[in-house]
Amino acid sequence: MNLSLPPFFALIPYGLVLAVLAVFSLINVSHLLRHGGHFAAGLFFSALYLAGALMIVYFTWQLLPIVDWNAPLNLGIPTFTL
């Protein structure tokens, strides 16, 4: 017997990490816009950062395997019953 799980389970820890990174990103952007002195420059750097981050997420999406996210999938770890 093999252990099976739907692939969307892998997206849960990924989503949590993304949420933490998003919080830190927001703090950075807020610091830059509020205390940077030049709003336009702050906006430019923030947009540049956001573009880079979105590009990484886009490439991640492209590289993900095409699967049915809800259908249980074999983990490949054999389990034993006594």
Added chain:
Amino acid sequence: MSFKRQFHLKSDEKLRLELRRHPVTLLPQIILLVVAVGTPIIGVGLFFGGVPSFENVWTRLGFVLLGSVYYLSIWLFFFTQIVNFYLDVSIVTDRRVIDVFQVGLFNCSISELELARVQDVTSDVHGLFGTLFDYGKITVQSAGEQEHFIFDQIPHPHRARATILELAQKEREHEGKAIVAEAIGQHE
């Protein structure tokens, strides 16, 4: 938010200098970014001989998602370095010197010194990079106290020193005139 609002500058107070570290001082962080981005790509290329094609869906999922987290973390780290660089600023108005020292995301100290109290300003340029790109340290010593301001890795430090001294001289003259005018007013 503009510096005028951020530091509550008076209506007739003018911003004369805005001192930030020289952009070339970001070079170590840029090199680190390039190495951190390039190493896994080269490593995977050498180990798998190209883009790996995993048969197991879970292995591929783990590989892609871990890679994504890694690159997002690096990007965020680099952005934080840029934000620290940008927020670490010293401004000189025609009345005072304000120094903002940003350490990380959650530590920031702001010091202020009136220009009329500036006693001595020293500028130093050290090392190969400092000499090549003309950046160095400015030390502003205030009168009467042991306190001093240090602005490090500032572009054109000698020019900035001359400007600060000139502004301090003007401010002292301005204050002197104001005191004399007040004394005459009281006498009359």
